[in-house]
Amino acid sequence: MKYRMQKPDVRIAAGLLMIPAFLLQPGLVVQGLQVFFLIVLAAVHGRKIRIVMITVVLISITAMNMLQENGRVLASIGSFSITLGALLTGLEKALTLIGMIYLSQYMVSGKPRFPGRFGQLLSKQFLYFEHLVTTWKKPEKGRFIESLDSMLEEMEQGILTDEEMGLSNPPNPHSGKADVRNATPWDLGKAAGIVTAFWLGSVIGFAGIWP
């Protein structure tokens, strides 16, 4: 049987192909550029950029790693020394985490469907989730449990009716609509371009041209 890749799977495949170029990157400067690339990539594909989250992750992980002194001392504050090795290790780890978060965001931005019965169950979970998000009202004061209870009962009743009605094609995560279109040559070409650009940039680091 001829396999046709579905549209959302293209981004998953592209992301998986970019992971080695990112995780094996030896140069910190190139890694920083890769992270920037991944953030822009995720933003272009509709994901939110959280500057505060990026800043907090960068500072907290770097700071935590600097507590373990390693290498040349760059500066001292009282008895605490900022060392080059610890600073670089912290930055590398922080960039890796931020980069992987945004690479992950790009990969799931196509609203992938997962195969098999578990995939269907996951879709069903998102069906209920959408129902919760769209129908949840702020509960009356002191009646939180009752509101929660009504919501749970309503969902169970509602969905049983859906099943009786023959709900046969569970919706996609996030969108509520199934997206089972096959990937077009344009989708594949675009993803190939992104992967190629990412790998070409990474070669600068692998070749040791940039630190």
Add this chain to the structure above:
Amino acid sequence: MSSDNTPVKRLNGIGSEIITKIAILAAFSLFLSTVEYMIPKPLPFLRIGLANLPIMVGLALFSLPEYLILVTLKIAGQGLINGTLFSYIFIYSAGGSIASSLMMYFLYKLFHNKISYIGISLVGAMTSNSVQLLLAQYLLFGSSIWIIAPPFLLMGLVSSILLGIFVNHFTGRSRWYSSAVEFSGLNGKRGRDEISHAET
């Protein structure tokens, strides 16, 4: 691979009503996780653990395989909705959730007449936080992670007690829960005890 056009009726011998209950609780966990994601945190990995509320409610309703499906759905759903499915965050989430869920499940099954949801929640949170600290040590921070261990564990302690109190109230007053317990037949006695306790 099953066809996409087949409704989810049975999964490894689990009936459709149970599957519906699992999906509802998993969706609710996702909803609470989204609420929590929007709450500002001093550090990205510090969590209140709201998403564990449905996981605790599921303790009395499901057998171990069913319960593990609920936990897996929670982890996968969170990874998808937050876009962290292919990142380190997912490893933290999965490690903490699986360890704490198993601990809570066995604790509940072995001692449910002797321990309240507060105790179960507390043990679950400490297990989850400890596993996450260990993972953080090996994956990102190194041994300096243990400097933030006291506030991290303290926050887990406080939030888990609050969560446990809420689950105690919920399981005692919820009509949905009482009918689900009756339906599951796993811990009907406990469920009825809780309901009669709440009524008195």
